[in-house]
Amino acid sequence: MSEPILRLEKISKYFPGIKALDDVHLVLHPGEVHALVGENGAGKSTLVKIITGVYQPTNGKIYYKGEDLHFANALEAQKHGIAAIHQEASMFPELTVTENIFMGHHIKNKRRIDWKEMRKHTAALLKKMDLDINPVTLVKNLSTAERHMVEIAKALSIDADLVIMDEPTSALSLREIDDLYKIIRQLKEAGKAVLFISHKFDEIFEICDKYTVFRDGKYIGEGPVEESALDKIITMMVGRSLDQMFPKAEVKITDPILEVKNFSRTGYFKDINFTLRKGEILGFFGLVGAGRTEIMRALFGIDKSASGKVVFDGNLVTIHNPKAAMKLGIAYIPEDRHEQGAIQDMSITHNITLPVIDELSPFGVTQKAAEQETVQKYGTLMEIKAAGWDVAVNTLSGGNQQKVVIAKWLATHPKVLIMDEPTKGIDVATKAAVHQFVSSMAEKGLAVILVSSELPEIEGMSDRIMVMHEGRITAEYERNQVDSETIIRAATGNLKEQGA
Amino acid sequence: MAGYKKSLVDTSRLVSDKTTMSRIVDFITRWEFIIFALIVFEAIVFSNLTPYFLDTFNLLNTTFNFSEKAILALPMIFIILSGDIDISVAAIIALSSFSMGFAASHGAETGTLIVVGLVSGLAAGLFNGVFVAILGMPSIAVTLATQSIFRGIPQAFLEDQAYTHYPEGFGYFGQGYIGNTMLPFEFFLFLVLAVITGFVLHKTTYGRKLYAIGNSATASKFSGIPVRRIRMINFALTGLFAGIAAVLLTSRIGSTRPNIALGYELEAITLVVLGGVSITGGKGNIVGVVLAVFLLGYLKFGMALLNMSAKVMIITTGALLIVAVLIPEFISMRKKKNKLKKQKNDENTEEVA
Numbered sequence: 001m002s003e004p005i006l007r008l009e010k011i012s013k014y015f016p017g018i019k020a021l022d023d024v025h026l027v028l029h030p031g032e033v034h035a036l037v038g039e040n041g042a043g044k045s046t047l048v049k050i051i052t053g054v055y056q057p058t059n060g061k062i063y064y065k066g067e068d069l070h071f072a073n074a075l076e077a078q079k080h081g082i083a084a085i086h087q088e089a090s091m092f093p094e095l096t097v098t099e100n101i102f103m104g105h106h107i108k109n110k111r112r113i114d115w116k117e118m119r120k121h122t123a124a125l126l127k128k129m130d131l132d133i134n135p136v137t138l139v140k141n142l143s144t145a146e147r148h149m150v151e152i153a154k155a156l157s158i159d160a161d162l163v164i165m166d167e168p169t170s171a172l173s174l175r176e177i178d179d180l181y182k183i184i185r186q187l188k189e190a191g192k193a194v195l196f197i198s199h200k201f202d203e204i205f206e207i208c209d210k211y212t213v214f215r216d217g218k219y220i221g222e223g224p225v226e227e228s229a230l231d232k233i234i235t236m237m238v239g240r241s242l243d244q245m246f247p248k249a250e251v252k253i254t255d256p257i258l259e260v261k262n263f264s265r266t267g268y269f270k271d272i273n274f275t276l277r278k279g280e281i282l283g284f285f286g287l288v289g290a291g292r293t294e295i296m297r298a299l300f301g302i303d304k305s306a307s308g309k310v311v312f313d314g315n316l317v318t319i320h321n322p323k324a325a326m327k328l329g330i331a332y333i334p335e336d337r338h339e340q341g342a343i344q345d346m347s348i349t350h351n352i353t354l355p356v357i358d359e360l361s362p363f364g365v366t367q368k369a370a371e372q373e374t375v376q377k378y379g380t381l382m383e384i385k386a387a388g389w390d391v392a393v394n395t396l397s398g399g400n401q402q403k404v405v406i407a408k409w410l411a412t413h414p415k416v417l418i419m420d421e422p423t424k425g426i427d428v429a430t431k432a433a434v435h436q437f438v439s440s441m442a443e444k445g446l447a448v449i450l451v452s453s454e455l456p457e458i459e460g461m462s463d464r465i466m467v468m469h470e471g472r473i474t475a476e477y478e479r480n481q482v483d484s485e486t487i488i489r490a491a492t493g494n495l496k497e498q499g500a
Numbered sequence: 501m502a503g504y505k506k507s508l509v510d511t512s513r514l515v516s517d518k519t520t521m522s523r524i525v526d527f528i529t530r531w532e533f534i535i536f537a538l539i540v541f542e543a544i545v546f547s548n549l550t551p552y553f554l555d556t557f558n559l560l561n562t563t564f565n566f567s568e569k570a571i572l573a574l575p576m577i578f579i580i581l582s583g584d585i586d587i588s589v590a591a592i593i594a595l596s597s598f599s600m601g602f603a604a605s606h607g608a609e610t611g612t613l614i615v616v617g618l619v620s621g622l623a624a625g626l627f628n629g630v631f632v633a634i635l636g637m638p639s640i641a642v643t644l645a646t647q648s649i650f651r652g653i654p655q656a657f658l659e660d661q662a663y664t665h666y667p668e669g670f671g672y673f674g675q676g677y678i679g680n681t682m683l684p685f686e687f688f689l690f691l692v693l694a695v696i697t698g699f700v701l702h703k704t705t706y707g708r709k710l711y712a713i714g715n716s717a718t719a720s721k722f723s724g725i726p727v728r729r730i731r732m733i734n735f736a737l738t739g740l741f742a743g744i745a746a747v748l749l750t751s752r753i754g755s756t757r758p759n760i761a762l763g764y765e766l767e768a769i770t771l772v773v774l775g776g777v778s779i780t781g782g783k784g785n786i787v788g789v790v791l792a793v794f795l796l797g798y799l800k801f802g803m804a805l806l807n808m809s810a811k812v813m814i815i816t817t818g819a820l821l822i823v824a825v826l827i828p829e830f831i832s833m834r835k836k837k838n839k840l841k842k843q844k845n846d847e848n849t850e851e852v853a
Binding site (some may be wrong): 300339 | 665702703705706707708709711712715716718719720721723724725726782783
């Protein structure tokens with residue numbers, strides 16, 4: 001076998017409070033398309049950033065073409081022939097396709113930028129990719145799929161030896177995916193190495209030669225992609241014991257509190273039907289972009305254009321805005337803690353009392369004592385660790401920030417608590433605390449919707465699991481009535497392949 | 501204050517405590533304290549240079565020169581705090597003053613004139629609010645456009661003419677004093693409105709929501725705050741206050757020309773920013789802005805006493821503004837740096853850029 005082009009040895013990356021990568025390794029050979037597989041949060045994107053010089057590893061060695069190298073930044077990696085296509089297109093919308101493609105490595109004629117030459121190169125490149133795009137079009141005028149294809153063209157323009165594709169197909173249509181496969185095969189024939197990161201098994205089986213599986217920032221295993229590998233990969237991705245991380249109590253589930261019928265929003269979700277009962281934890285599993293968050297936003301009145309019926313506590317309701325949802329007794333802990341959940345520069349007190357400030361303030365005059373009482377109660381309940389209730393939320397750790405957000409919504413005395421990725425990016429201890437807490441609230445009769453992309457969390461916490469794929473509910477399972485593999489299949493649209 | 505809050509916190513969970521020293525440092529690096537120190541400095545310098553500066557009658561009487569602008573600055577705090585801007589306020593004064601002049605020329609009495617002035621101001625503010633809050637257009641673009649409309653109307657009707665006939669009693673609001681005191685009505689009104697503004701800002705849910713919106717309109721929306729309604733009310737209030745300023749100014753100078761109150765919008769915004777309200781929203785308080793009113797008002801007065809040119813005045817204001825923006829930025833940068841350093845030591849891990 002040829003000399004590997006990239007060899008990662010014992011790579012670790014620590015962020016404050018989190019081990020994003022823990023002693024992982026990866027070997028890539030020229031002419032190989034290598035799939036890097038893992039759930040959300042497995043550390044795939046962190047690894048990409050380390051290879052491309054965006055992050056520096058805490059420990060470990062990177063051998064590139066046999067040399068022990070560390071790239072100080074993305075540009076340096078680019079100069080060494082490493083090109084990366086990131087999950088989200090990082091383009092300059094107000095510049096032309098040519099300008100974007102040659103950003104950072106302009107072709108120069110003496111000391112001037114040679115636009116003519118670059119346009120020629122761009123046209124050739126686009127033609128090679130079967131793309132009907134004018135090199136002088138502004139990127140903002142392209143469709144999302146076209147932008148991704150340009151992003152790919154950009155990666156190819158530097159004549160890279162190693163091309164990293166981080167979920168490249170998420171925004172592409174079938175035709176463009178075929179084009180992408182063609183490009184990948186061309187790269188392979190030219191002896192380049194491709195690191196292909198994807199959730200989608202059909203893609204992996206279509207195009208990849210080998211796979212490596214990460215889980216929770218750790219290396220789990222690797223092997224050749226062949227017919228029998230699917231079950232092995234899925235087991236490696238999810239296979240772990242659901243230990244004390246998920247203290248789910250047996251709860252008596254009673255009357256329906258929220259019924260959703262034929263709920264649809266064009267382009268986001270379609271024909272959503274479910275019933276949530278008091279004391280129940282209803283899990284929503286799916287890949288990023290499956291439409292789960294959009295449903296919850298519509299239920300909370302953030303987005304208004306959904307059709308269908310919502311019955312709350314026996315009454316047909318229309319939820320025009322978050323205030324209306326709150327009046328009914330719905331609370332929503334959004335997925336983006338920084339932008340949506342907490343107000344970073346405000347104090348813990350002011351954050352927690354914000355949704356209930358009108359109730360706490362007779363005649364609109366704020367009452368310090370009443371606010372302190374509320375904060376004392378819910379802050380203590382959530383065990384928020386802080387130097388005082390008057391410190392700004394942005395001084396807290398991620399886990400404590402999330403506790404503030406949860407405390408804030410508990411103060412509204414909700415009947416239905418919607419939690420969207422409540423433990424994303426927080427440390428293990430806080431995660432367990434949040435789970436413990438959700439379970440005890442359900443015991444008291446609270447109905448909970450748990451949206452998560454973490455399968456163990458969904459399996460460990462839910463009484464029932466709704467699985468979504470591309471805007472639809474594809475499966476519904478009772479607790480402990482299903483294995484992880486089946487859930488993953490349902491979430492990736494591969495349910496029929498199960499054959500059972 | 502800090503002690504009061506702290507006593508309610510379960511001390512067993514306190515991770516760190518502030519020392520007396522750091523509390524003193526926090527206090528003297530507060531922007532309000534810096535402005536206050538500048539006012540004291542100003543008073544010492546001017547009173548040494550001229551005997552007319554520290555004179556009660558002079559100090560009160562010079563408030564005629566800044567009370568209207570100071571009143572404009574009050575609702576501007578709401579606007580800027582919540583992340584908006586209104587540069588049409590001076591043009592609203594022109595429109596409102598024009599409306600009063602028009603009414604006066606048709607025989608309206610003082611009471612009617614005041615109603616006309618306030619209502620026309622309020623209407624102009626609501627007009628702004630419709631575009632900003634309901635249609636979601638950027639406030640700087642909207643008010644840039646409406647200010648030429650608002651001032652364009654008096655310009656079109658009056659051209660180089662002016663309304664100069666106002667009823668007898670109308671002069672009181674801009675020229676009169678409270679009873680037999682030396683306290684000008686205008687200034688008294690400013691003080692009353694400033695107290696009300698401060699109360700709303702710091703003691704009511706409305707004020708709390710302004711800070712929330714200015715810090716993060718998204719998170720505010722997700723917390724059930726009616727963001728659009730509040731922005732609408734802000735613009736309406738600004739229009740109303742511009743109407744009040746129009747009554748005072750028209751009453752004081754006794755005439756309406758199309759160029760009335762020209763440039764007042766920038767002076768009002770200057771007061772707010774100099775007062776420590778973050779131009780990006782979410783930070784600031786009433787004390788800073790009121791102090792800024794005095795700092796600039798008496799700076800102008802002192803310089804006028806010394807016969808210094810207006811240009812020196814303008815340059816000084818500019819320099820103060822830069823300082824007002826830079827110093828808080830510098831302080832927060834230092835604090836962040838220290839925090840990062842501390843975090844690094846605590847966690848003994850690498851920081852991510």
